[in-house]
Amino acid sequence: MMRVSELAALRLWESDPGRSPLARARAFLTEVATPEIATSAAPAAVDRLAVGTRNFRVLRAYAETFGPRVPCEVACPACDSRLELEIDVRELIAAYREPPESVTVRHDGRDYSARVPTDADLGAAIEQHAGAEGLFARCALAPAPEEWPAAAIAAIESAMAAADPLAQIDLALRCPDCAHGWPAPFDALAVLYDRLAAQAQGLLLDVHRLARAYGWREADILAMAPARREHYLALLGA
Numbered sequence: 001m002m003r004v005s006e007l008a009a010l011r012l013w014e015s016d017p018g019r020s021p022l023a024r025a026r027a028f029l030t031e032v033a034t035p036e037i038a039t040s041a042a043p044a045a046v047d048r049l050a051v052g053t054r055n056f057r058v059l060r061a062y063a064e065t066f067g068p069r070v071p072c073e074v075a076c077p078a079c080d081s082r083l084e085l086e087i088d089v090r091e092l093i094a095a096y097r098e099p100p101e102s103v104t105v106r107h108d109g110r111d112y113s114a115r116v117p118t119d120a121d122l123g124a125a126i127e128q129h130a131g132a133e134g135l136f137a138r139c140a141l142a143p144a145p146e147e148w149p150a151a152a153i154a155a156i157e158s159a160m161a162a163a164d165p166l167a168q169i170d171l172a173l174r175c176p177d178c179a180h181g182w183p184a185p186f187d188a189l190a191v192l193y194d195r196l197a198a199q200a201q202g203l204l205l206d207v208h209r210l211a212r213a214y215g216w217r218e219a220d221i222l223a224m225a226p227a228r229r230e231h232y233l234a235l236l237g238a
């Protein structure tokens with residue numbers, strides 16, 4: 001079960017550390033306990049997850065909490081026309097496979113190995129404003145990063161994308177107006193957080209209406225089954 005409960009959504013929303021992907025990933029993975037991570041969900045264990053595995057869990061949590069479809073609106077980069085589409089996260093989830101810890105490619109008779117990036121690697125690269133180069137320097141295992149020719153770096157990047165396909169999700173979009181095609185990045189964590197924020201704010205509005213009408217305590221209203229809460233709101237004509 002990866003469903004995000006109402007209370008978990010509220011906690012994630014009110015403690016949202018402002019769009020930092022690593023902090024959000026940690027909060028989400030710690031809050032939504034998963035059997036694969038030890039019961040304590042220690043931050044260290046969470047940080048060691050491959051980015052694709054984290055995205056896989058985020059997408060599953062989205063599907064189980066809000067259903068599989070994500071409504072999106074994007075602007076065509078060529079003609080600026082607005083596209084409204086629905087992403088089916090089940091299709092993205094189906095692309096998941098458990099990434100290996102490291103990947104090796106052979107170039108000019110020499111082996112080049114690198115670790116599959118984790119949330120900790122991604123977080124460090126972002127914090128140090130090191131970009132893709134910084135991420136590569138953290139993850140290169142052998143030889144040392146400065147000994148890699150550009151062709152080996154390109155080869156390992158393709159091998160990484162194949163080994164951890166959900167690490168970076170790009171949607172292949174095509175504009176119906178001008179036929180321009182482009183890869184649009186899909187940030188699963190941001191999509192989930194936006195939806196959780198909307199849910200949390202809706203929940204607080206319900207609490208506000210019920211507390212004002214009946215004088216009930218917030219904790220009692222939140223403890224109520226959603227169906228019962230809905231019923232009282234309907235009685236109020238809200």
Ligand SMILES: [Zn+2]
Pocket residue numbers: 076077078079080081175176177178179180
């Ligand atoms: Zn267009």
